[in-house]
Amino acid sequence: MAEHHWTTFATEPVKRLVELLPSQDINSYRETMMSLGGCLATTIATSLENENNRGKPIYIACSVEDADFLAKGLLTSLEKTFSEIRFACFWNKSTIEPDGVEDFEFSPILKQYKEMAANQECILIVVKSIISGACVVATNINNLMTELNPISIYIAAPVMLDNADKKLKSQFPTKYQSRFSFISFAIDNQKDQNGMILPGIGGSVYERYGFASEADKNIYLPTIVKTRRKTYAQT
Amino acid sequence: MLAIYMSRAYIDHDTSRYPPLQNSDTAIFENASSCSLNGRQEYLKHKHIGGASFQKGNNYENRFAVWKLAELLNEHIDFQIDGNVEAQKKDFFIDDLVIDEAFGNFASCFQLKNRNNVGWGNGKKSSLSFDCFWQEKESYSGQIKVVINSSAACRKLQSTKPVFLSNKVQILTFPNDSLEDLLDAHEMKDVISKLCAKERPENNLIRQVALNLLAVWQESNGCCSISSLATKIASIWPSTIRVSVTDTELKALKETEFAKILSEIPNFNFDFRRGYFNYEYFQTKATFNHHVKTKEFADLQDWVIQNSPEEFEDKLEMELLRRSLSNG
Numbered sequence: 001m002a003e004h005h006w007t008t009f010a011t012e013p014v015k016r017l018v019e020l021l022p023s024q025d026i027n028s029y030r031e032t033m034m035s036l037g038g039c040l041a042t043t044i045a046t047s048l049e050n051e052n053n054r055g056k057p058i059y060i061a062c063s064v065e066d067a068d069f070l071a072k073g074l075l076t077s078l079e080k081t082f083s084e085i086r087f088a089c090f091w092n093k094s095t096i097e098p099d100g101v102e103d104f105e106f107s108p109i110l111k112q113y114k115e116m117a118a119n120q121e122c123i124l125i126v127v128k129s130i131i132s133g134a135c136v137v138a139t140n141i142n143n144l145m146t147e148l149n150p151i152s153i154y155i156a157a158p159v160m161l162d163n164a165d166k167k168l169k170s171q172f173p174t175k176y177q178s179r180f181s182f183i184s185f186a187i188d189n190q191k192d193q194n195g196m197i198l199p200g201i202g203g204s205v206y207e208r209y210g211f212a213s214e215a216d217k218n219i220y221l222p223t224i225v226k227t228r229r230k231t232y233a234q235t
Numbered sequence: 236m237l238a239i240y241m242s243r244a245y246i247d248h249d250t251s252r253y254p255p256l257q258n259s260d261t262a263i264f265e266n267a268s269s270c271s272l273n274g275r276q277e278y279l280k281h282k283h284i285g286g287a288s289f290q291k292g293n294n295y296e297n298r299f300a301v302w303k304l305a306e307l308l309n310e311h312i313d314f315q316i317d318g319n320v321e322a323q324k325k326d327f328f329i330d331d332l333v334i335d336e337a338f339g340n341f342a343s344c345f346q347l348k349n350r351n352n353v354g355w356g357n358g359k360k361s362s363l364s365f366d367c368f369w370q371e372k373e374s375y376s377g378q379i380k381v382v383i384n385s386s387a388a389c390r391k392l393q394s395t396k397p398v399f400l401s402n403k404v405q406i407l408t409f410p411n412d413s414l415e416d417l418l419d420a421h422e423m424k425d426v427i428s429k430l431c432a433k434e435r436p437e438n439n440l441i442r443q444v445a446l447n448l449l450a451v452w453q454e455s456n457g458c459c460s461i462s463s464l465a466t467k468i469a470s471i472w473p474s475t476i477r478v479s480v481t482d483t484e485l486k487a488l489k490e491t492e493f494a495k496i497l498s499e500i501p502n503f504n505f506d507f508r509r510g511y512f513n514y515e516y517f518q519t520k521a522t523f524n525h526h527v528k529t530k531e532f533a534d535l536q537d538w539v540i541q542n543s544p545e546e547f548e549d550k551l552e553m554e555l556l557r558r559s560l561s562n563g
Binding site for chain 2: 115
């Protein structure tokens with residue numbers, strides 16, 4: 001039976017949260033993910049303080065499925081300490097592998113919500129429920145780096161697949177590769193025959209969050225986007 | 236300086252085509268030019284049997300091909316020029332990548348050298364000078380180019396180039412960098428940006444185009460027409476590379492009922508540049524996945540006309556995404 005390999009960031013309460021995921025219904029799952037977002041924020045905030053980055057502007061990015069849950073938990077928690085936070089949300093098509101070659105894979109962006117950064121030099125935090133192939137995350141960071149020049153890039157996920165960090169970094173120019181830091185609570189190294197990470201986050205995140213399909217999550221407009229867009233419209 | 240015209244030791248070419256040789260070049264010229272027709276035919280036969288064959292993957296040769304394919308695709312879209320590109324082309328002495336003569340100034344044959352210790356050799360078979368000498372004599376009208384991975388090696392090769400090849404062979408540098416580094420700093424980025432389905436493309440779209448070019452080139456085993464390349468990329472994911480739209484077509488699109496209805500929606504902006512419907516609403520941006528000449532786009536126009544949306548959020552926003560994901 002597959003087991004999590006806990007990282008040093010995983011405290012006992014955090015481990016209990018991650019272990020709750022497989023057995024939860026949709027609403028509890030969403031709440032647990034929101035809590036885990038808060039836990040990731042705490043870990044990142046400590047790291048930022050240690051590296052003297054406390055005053056730097058922060059830019060948070062996520063995929064649409066995580067926006068109202070994991071990302072909201074992280075954002076809400078960081079907002080208590082950091083004043084200048086911008087946010088982006090991406091609607092991605094699942095990974096396409098042209099000619100069946102993993103090295104050529106990409107995840108097209110169908111839509112993007114990106115708040116204008118006050119400063120190109122920022123701390124970029126990309127949050128995702130699970131990082132496996134890293135293609136979606138790499139696509140979204142590449143997109144953001146058209147306009148941003150982050151001094152640090154935090155990749156935050158409750159669970160990551162072993163070696164996902166190396167795979168992710170390889171999708172960027174050499175000069176940016178040292179800027180990455182990875183924050184996760186568990187590193188898993190097993191997959192089932194469908195490519196699902198075991199024990200991972202308890203199955204397909206779309207279904208666990210309550211989306212009927214990938215297409216369903218891609219027509220979803222997260223409340224966090226709706227709210228922030230409205231606020232922006234009023235300024 | 237001793238200059239001599241070669242008057243012997245070659246069989247079937249006209250010496251008056253070559254500038255005076257310097258001493259150091261004499262032996263090279265003599266060796267190269269003395270190869271008989273049979274000898275050359277035998278050499279080419281073995282070069283393509285035992286020599287390099289097309290290698291799949293994200294390697295130096297294929298990354299260079301991506302740069303050239305992107306240039307040609309831009310030519311194809313803008314001027315409807317079509318022709319073949321081929322790696323390890325049979326019967327070519329300079330054969331690593333050969334661009335069809337139909338591409339005019341872009342037509343070239345390339346020899347790629349991904350190492351530092353490259354020299355012209357002694358003019359005998361398998362040497363760079365031999366291949367360049369005989370390639371120049373072929374009826375192919377494209378340019379002969381030697382591609383090397385560092386500027387230092389390029390300078391060295393340039394400074395030692397035999398006089399009889401001086402105006403006939405160009406040397407250029409193409410670094411052996413990762414695709415990601417090339418897209419960050421090499422002029423390849425501008426060429427691919429011009430090819431993208433939207434103006435001022437983000438880095439992820441530029442990378443997507445490059446990966447698609449690599450994939451399709453690999454799938455073709457290093458031999459394809461540029462028109463087929465465009466079709467195959469569009470079949471992987473539609474809104475990747477631009478499509479040709481004339482100013483008249485753009486003007487007509489802006490005057491449609493569809494455009495009139497959308498222009499009434501507060502804070503909603505859109506354009507049809509590069510043949511795709513791009514829209515924006517308060518920091519939200521997207522490109523409709525199907526170009527303006529497709530049935531999917533025509534259906535979207537019909538839907539907008541029938542429903543006359545007055546705001547973006549919810550109904551129109553969702554419909555645009557839903558239809559973007561549909562396939563006819």
